[in-house]
Amino acid sequence: xxxxxxxxxxxxxxxxxxxNMEFTSIPQTYTDLVIKASTRTNYGxxxxxxxxxxxxxxSSYSMIRLQGxxxxxxxxxxxxxxxxxxxxDNATANTFGSWEAYVPNYTLSxxxxxxxxxxxxxxxxxxxxxxxxxxxxNTAAITSIKLxxxxxxxxxxxxxxxxxxxKNS
Amino acid sequence: xxxxxxxxxxxGVTTEVELTAEEIAQREADAQAAAQAKADEEAAAAAxxxxxxxxxxxxxxxxxxxxTLLS
Numbered sequence: 745x746x747x748x749x750x751x752x753x754x755x756x757x758x759x760x761x762x763x764n765m766e767f768t769s770i771p772q773t774y775t776d777l778v779i780k781a782s783t784r785t786n787y788g789x790x791x792x793x794x795x796x797x798x799x800x801x802x803s804s805y806s807m808i809r810l811q812g813x814x815x816x817x818x819x820x821x822x823x824x825x826x827x828x829x830x831x832x833d834n835a836t837a838n839t840f841g842s843w844e845a846y847v848p849n850y851t852l853s854x855x856x857x858x859x860x861x862x863x864x865x866x867x868x869x870x871x872x873x874x875x876x877x878x879x880x881x882n883t884a885a886i887t888s889i890k891l892x893x894x895x896x897x898x899x900x901x902x903x904x905x906x907x908x909x910x911k912n913s
Numbered sequence: 914x915x916x917x918x919x920x921x922x923x924x925g926v927t928t929e930v931e932l933t934a935e936e937i938a939q940r941e942a943d944a945q946a947a948a949q950a951k952a953d954e955e956a957a958a959a960a961x962x963x964x965x966x967x968x969x970x971x972x973x974x975x976x977x978x979x980x981t982l983l984s
Contacts, residue, residue: 752922753920753922753925754920755918755920755927757918758929760916761915762916762917762918762929763915763916763917763932763936763940764917764918765917765918765920766917766918766919766920767920767922768919768920768921768922769921769922769923769924770922771922771923795947802939802943818958820954820957820958822950822953822954824946824947824950825947825950892940892943894947894951895944895947895948895951897915897940897944898915907922
């Protein structure tokens with residue numbers, strides 16, 4: 745039976761932290777991509793988020809989001825970025841946000857959709873969960889993916905992300 | 914100097930690279946834009962909630978009754 749789900753690469757942040765994590769030279773031999781990540785940023789005020797950026801391009805992103813805060817549910821949208829909620833430095837010590845992004849048909853000449861679910865870990869009432877439908881309105885094949893904090897300036901040590909390739913046969 | 918981690922998927926090699934001055938400036942600009950976008954989102958959410966509460970008030974509903982209706 746053919747292998748249809750393969751780990752391509754993993755990156756883990758060391759003791760000094762990292763401003764961003766980037767997967768480059770992504771092979772164009774899969775059908776879809778998946779990123780699974782465990783992240784925490786150095787932001788110290790409230791829940792932070794991890795932005796996904798393709799091909800080092802910072803424009804033409806949008807998303808619609810269903811959000812739970814721990815006490816209420818809401819929905820909203822933006823035309824700025826695609827992002828996963830994650831832990832920041834004010835969350836319970838030594839915990840990390842968990843998230844997964846699915847990027848279908850990343851090599852095709854169509855706009856790129858993203859399905860993303862994310863949760864933060866916090867031993868308190870406020871702990872966000874997000875379900876996101878994202879869109880990058882760009883027809884270029886995705887060759888690199890950058891992960892960067894929304895509000896913080898760095899990912900904390902032990903933050904990690906793995907990029908997987910999915911084949912449909 | 915802040916650094917970034919780059920993993921080359923063709924080789925599996927991860928390198929730690931110092932950010933350039935341009936990248937640091939871009940990061941600061943992005944952070945400002947993100948803060949503005951977040952403020953805009955929160956303002957839009959607050960306006961939507963205020964609109965709901967105004968409608969509820971016109972209908973003679975309390976905040977608890979509105980919450981029950983929307984849950």
